[in-house]
Amino acid sequence: MPLQIQRGFTLIEITMVMLIIALLMAGLLPTITSQLEQQRTKETLKRLGEIKEALIGYAVINGVLPCPSTTTDPSNTNYGIADASCSSSLTSEGYLPWKTLGVMETDAWGTKRSASSDPWIGQWRYRVDRSFATTFTLTTGFSTDALLIKDNSGNNLTTTSERPIAIAYSTGKDFIANGQNASFEGSSGIYQSDVPTSSFDDIMVWISRPQLFNRLVMAGKLP
Numbered sequence: 001m002p003l004q005i006q007r008g009f010t011l012i013e014i015t016m017v018m019l020i021i022a023l024l025m026a027g028l029l030p031t032i033t034s035q036l037e038q039q040r041t042k043e044t045l046k047r048l049g050e051i052k053e054a055l056i057g058y059a060v061i062n063g064v065l066p067c068p069s070t071t072t073d074p075s076n077t078n079y080g081i082a083d084a085s086c087s088s089s090l091t092s093e094g095y096l097p098w099k100t101l102g103v104m105e106t107d108a109w110g111t112k113r114s115a116s117s118d119p120w121i122g123q124w125r126y127r128v129d130r131s132f133a134t135t136f137t138l139t140t141g142f143s144t145d146a147l148l149i150k151d152n153s154g155n156n157l158t159t160t161s162e163r164p165i166a167i168a169y170s171t172g173k174d175f176i177a178n179g180q181n182a183s184f185e186g187s188s189g190i191y192q193s194d195v196p197t198s199s200f201d202d203i204m205v206w207i208s209r210p211q212l213f214n215r216l217v218m219a220g221k222l223p
Helices: 012-062 209-218
Strands: 106-111 121-123 124-126 146-150 165-170 190-191 203-208
Touching: 012 165, 012 190, 012 203, 012 209, 121 190, 165 190, 190 203, 203 209
Parallel strands: 146 190
Antiparallel strands: 106 121, 124 165, 165 203
């Protein structure tokens, strides 16, 4: 009976297959990464929509908008809780009082913090006009916070007659406040919201006075 020789793959053939697989994966990687970023952006927008509704709901229940949270130690019981009053001496926005509002702690890129030494990765930035963090009426005006939002070209997205009364934003995938959001003005605060660019990827929502008043009137809380 003749000897049968079983022939397997040679090292060269295996190497070629591995090389082809590597090239295919390299070609797919940018597409996969792009799809993942799109999903994270979509999820972050969804969470911001929930935050906006939670802020309005808080105002309906309490008659005021919450102050930011400035507690930085996650082991502190006040971490994620709205401060009792809004400080006029802050040098940056506070963070969203996510526990108070019952929303998620971070955006879709974020990482929860468990110690004071942990970096702030994806935690929501938040600011409220202080006139609306105390009891207000239909005639309440804006405080010296005087918030204004611009687009990437510097055009106003809000007016000086109807300024935002609260803003919340994600710092995006680079975890850094970009553009106008990178600087903080204690009064006449200027912010930026627009489509992402190579140097700007923040994602923002805001509440206007007409939006809030409309919901409060519908709920029978105003006038």
